[in-house]
Amino acid sequence: MTLNRVICEKRTYSRAFASHQHDYGQFLFPLQGSMEIQTEKQHLHLKTDHCFYLPPGCLHTFRSIDRNEFLVLDMPMRYVSYRANGLYLQMDQQWEAIRFLLLEEAHHSNGSTVALNDLTRYVSQKLQHSLHPSIEYIHNHYHQHMKVSELAKLEHYHPIYFSSWFKQMTGKSPKAYISAVRLDAAKRLLRDTDFSIAHISQEVDFNHPSSFTKWFVRTERDISTNVPQKLHLG
Incomplete structure (x- = not known):
């Protein structure tokens, strides 16, 4: 199913491995706990000091073995800039500020407002200019x-x-x-x-x-x- 609107909400994940891919971009901000994520070429343990962007069409396997909570931003294709692989980013002050604003929008608007759309555009622009860690x-x-x-x-x-x-x-x-x-x-x-x-x-x-x-x-x-x-x- 094609995603037509931005979705921003808190989610939790189970201990069992799950695999899927989607036709939209997804940004994961850990709030508590951690997650194992594996793509075709990457294998990482996502904790609260980092965030992770999954591009559309990226098959990934994931699970969380501890108590967890994530802020998840689902980004329709019109907001997405092309990236072939996931982008693993350190939670610096800028990303912490973005996470805070997204949390506020998700809490007060059920995850869909004009402000949220503007924030998603900003996230997309920032991703375009983000250097890979290496x-x-x-x-x-x-x-x-x-x-x-x-x-x-x-x-x-x-x-x-x-x-x-x-x-x-x-x-x-x-x-x-x-x-x-x-x-x-x-x-x-x-x-x-x-x-x-x-x-x-x-x-x-x-x-x-x-x-x-x-x-x-x-x-x-x-x-x-x-x-x-x-x-x-x-």
Whole structure:
């Protein structure tokens, strides 16, 4: 059955495994307890410090083995932006504020008002601009050594699936994406600071300036023939 209106309500889930998919997006905000959720490529344990968005047509298996309560936002297709996979998000202050507003609407309006529709549009827009945890981690920790297996854990993906999923999302392999982020950081530091090459190399996870120099020139040459003048090769 096609969902024609936004539904926002509290729900509880049983200990027995259930599986289904639906033709609308669904956002899960844990209020109490936790839930095991498994999709084709993801397996996660959703607790109150995170929320989770399920896109339309995503077959998922789920259960809760403890006392639980969830705020569930069912989003008709007209509110949904395309995402091939679920989006696992930390409950930061913005999402906590959204959850509070949704709770108020669900409590006072039986889950269907103009305000709720406006909130759902806002949620949809925010989802479009939300970075996946692994991508956000790369941007925040490019100066540290990273393993693909560790990035896969952030998305609750098996490493075998993660690399192909990541390339689908970004157009690059994880290794190439990390390299591109580090290159941008190195170029910014070369242009805007007086840091030494040795210091900059450490900022982008190179132990030796010579290794950094070779990597920088090789990577930059693939994109442009212009090498920042601060990088002396003589």
